[in-house]
Amino acid sequence: MSSAPATATSHHASHLEERLLLEVGQASSAGAKAMNEDAIGIRIPDDALLTTKGAAAVIADGVSAAEAGREASQSCVTGFLSDYFSTPESWTVRHSVQQVLTSLNRWLYRNGTHLPDSNKGFITTMSALVLKSQHAHLFHAGDSRIYLYRQGKLEQLTTDHAVPVGHGQTYLSRALGLDVRLEVDYQCLALEEGDLFLLSTDGVHDALDLEQLQAGISDETRSLEQRCLQLNSSALAAGSQDNLSCQLLRVLALPQPEIDDVVGRLTELRFPPFLKVGDTLDGLKVERELYASNRSQVYLVSEAISGQMYCMKTPSVNFEDDPAYIERFVMESWIGSRIHSPYVVRVVEPPQPRSCLYYLTEYVDGLSLTRWMREHPRPAVEEVVYLAGQIAKGLRAMHRRETLHQDLKPDNILIDSQGQVKLIDFGSCAVAGINEIASPLQRDQVLGTATYAAPECRLGSSVDARADLFSLAVICYEMFTGTLPFQGKLEQCSSQREFLSTTYTPSYRINPLVPQWIDGALRRAMRFHPERRHGDVSEFAYELQHPNASYLAFHQRPLIERDPLRTWKAIAIALALLELVTLALLLD
Template sequence: MPRDTQSSETLKVSIGQASSAGRKDVNQDFHGALVPDGRVLHLKGIAVALADGISTSQVSQIAAETAVKSLLSDYYCTPDAWTVKTSASRVIAATNSWLSAQGSYAGAEDADRGYVCTLAALILKARSAHLFHVGDSRIWRISGASIEPLTVDHRATLGTGTVLARAMGATPEVEIDYRTEPLSAGDVFLLTTDGVHEYWQPRRVTEIIADASDLDAAARQIVDAALEAGSDDNLTVQIVRIDVLPEGEDSFATEARRLPIPPLPRVGGTLDGFEILREVHGNHRSYIYLARASDGRKVALKIPSSDLKDDDEALRRFLMEEWIARRIDSPHVMGAPDLSEARSGLYIVTDFIEGQTLRQWMQDNPNPGFEQVRDIVEQIAKGLRAFHRREMLHQDLRPENVMIDAAGVVRLIDLGSAYVAGVQEAAPEREEDGILGTCQYTAPEYFSNESVSWRSDLFSLGVIAYEMLTGYLPYGAQVSRIRTPRDRMRLSYRRAQDDAHPMPEWLDEALARAVHPDPAKRHDALSEFTANLRAPSVSYIAKHQRPLLERNPERFWKATSALLAVLCIVLAGIAFS
């Protein structure tokens, strides 16, 4: 991928931090912040966190340090395609499980002696603040001359006092409070442990921060003021001020504008060290060449058409294709080699897949067997699951974008239309394009401007399976005429089972469910659809199970007569006993 660049208007913050053991011998609080740069800043954001170990435990400071360090390191190791909520929640949940297990291994009789702490985390990405909270540490925002709490303590009343109702490491599973807040330049957030906010004077805090040229010094002042007010606990405060908000675009758009579209290379020539072997495909949008990299491997080199030079969105998506290909590790999805060479122009490099498209395969096999169809659909489903596990949607699944190699391995290609939740979150002001896929295979909810999900990819897969078995489409051209939810529900499914295409009724029902106009009525998992292509579903069996009297009247009456005869014998025995 071309080297990372940073927009002139990226997210910029000022951070001040201070922590003290106070009147205690050991500081069981821990805090930290991480401000990356380049594309990591754009896609993952800035993370700030603090944790407060419980005073009854001798090892809670280890828990606090682990909770913060794990979040600040592991969060940035999660897939870039994931949203902040998914990434941070999974890291926090994994850390909680580890802390709980450590307490069990150490033989702690109760959570009060274990690896237990609170956690408050603030992740700033694009123009949003993402808050994660467990326990009674707090996150605040300064609003004018007052301090607004953004979290609610997880405490419960016990006798005459209160105890933590929720904490990291207290149980194997943890419930995390999560919320988002829009950002404005000048916003100030504070993260505090109870040794600070139970003793501070809010007005004095806002004055200190308003007058501060050094936020670290301001944080120390707030800690010292809480100590002077009588705090007998550890004290930690973090101050985060939003200085500059990013522009409403992502780094792919910036990169697309920076790099020029190179002239089309000649066969036998080179481009940045890639030897051009032959042209594979070309149209009004792009040209694909088979090339040889400097290490000898064969790759596909794709150059956008000069017709797209003024289409920023098309070029942005063009660049994303390689980025996505590198982040999905599946034998059923086109990959991209990790090449470090600098690039002089706008082009992408992906794996070269030698084979034929599913469209060509369908033309060569107009009457495929059920098992052939099942095999191809199952492989496509595996590729789609690789997308969905990373919070991505393919969005342009059609026979032309499915490749089958000589060994029969199926791979999804053309990833430029994919929806990536984490990337969209990084540029929320940039609206997603409308319908990116081909109308005949696109789910109806796209046309009615309703929310989409992985079930939208399932619809496309169902249409492909239907077409492979019948040669036509389940709704013809009706889908492209949809404009409202009411239009969507008027779609009329054309049964796949007919004289020309004999198949079990349960197979036709599986297809009908996959392409149902209502996404909620489609299968609950891709694996459920592929399983229903092999055997009747439980719901089908229950719905079509006929009583024995209808299926085999003779057997029913014979069994009934036998039962009555036995009953008569038993009754006679009772009567004469």
């Protein structure tokens, strides 16, 4: 079973398209059995998809004792190779495969429970290999195997999930379709040129020992496909009574882009000239300048023929010779075009081919949240909760694509004439799937705005979706109170000690209309340690709308339990005053 190559889906990230060159071969036969219940498949896509998703090989062995082992293995292979390459390009390999395997396992398990004999079902082993950029990602459940032949030595990388029960018999402790819950082994290892991977089912590796396998795959007089056929024949001759399947994938060349090549691709489009009202670029007329900084400019433009309005973002000529800046600007449109949500501004293709470097987004006729807060210094609690819920939905759409905004602030949140929120600006976004791709550039790490950034962003610690949650909570606090939390001292902090020394003032002390349980949600979302915050922005948004009894109980506890530091400070001050009074009385 094999798969046709995929076609490229986008040109926005073409500067990343350095080729991973592979040679592959595979073979499968029924062997001594009447029916072949094994399934194999390899897919090497073309162009951009090879860069963002890599190449994949999967081997599956349908369990003979199950009633539908053959259907299970075939469904596993076809489903894996189809669904993996359909997952978002922004996802990591591990996240993509885990989602695919979870879905496949549930489908197999559900179909197996409908069979007349409940002790049988759609059950199959599975070993999958994804080669992306300069790394190999291995996924494994069952007793099929993955080996690596490197520098003259063959090594088994996977561990069989087979439990011996005596008399040479074993049973599988893990397999797809065996249980509603699936546990899969995962490994990631760095690739070297010349690496040769072997995937096999037990019909092959149970009949041939490690030395025989190594001798078979290292025969340079044969092609990889011929070696696979020979391994199967050798296993059959050695007395194998099972189906025979194996695959070989050799790394001919790794993507090691030269800095000059990457810079050349990034600078294929020249920087646009400085634009003024009335200028036309690629059929787009500049109506007015919306924003300008030392890093970029944003213009309101209209298409000459249709009159359709767009926002055009152009790079600053200050960075014309800065490849890291150009890469980040190019990636902005790539990121935006992959986030599909009514709460995130939409990146659109220009009506004419681009003659220079810029990108377009939909035009949002509205105002920024910064201006909205100026015009609504004491908004109703319900209004703030409503806006926060929309912002959370926009962030959730990004997080589902393993994309962090990293610069959430009132200036990057628009509210249209219908009260709909739109998140804008992808300039600081981090994309997990792109971070897996090797680049010769020292990538530009643009930090978010210090006033709203989570402590881990400022301290250079690992960052996840809870950093965006922190920023959202800061914004909500500001909407509720008209002031920043922690007396606005967050942007002055540069160490863990300084962050922990800040004092949180409950929002209801500034705005008595804020319920204590809402303040409890705000306080939790702004904890210094990410693990003490909510699990995601959806949980935070839910707590803004539904009272959490634990927050109410918190305020009913004694002050020494709620704020021990403040309590002991008060006690120390009281003791000091008492001592002064006592001393004064003694002196009198």
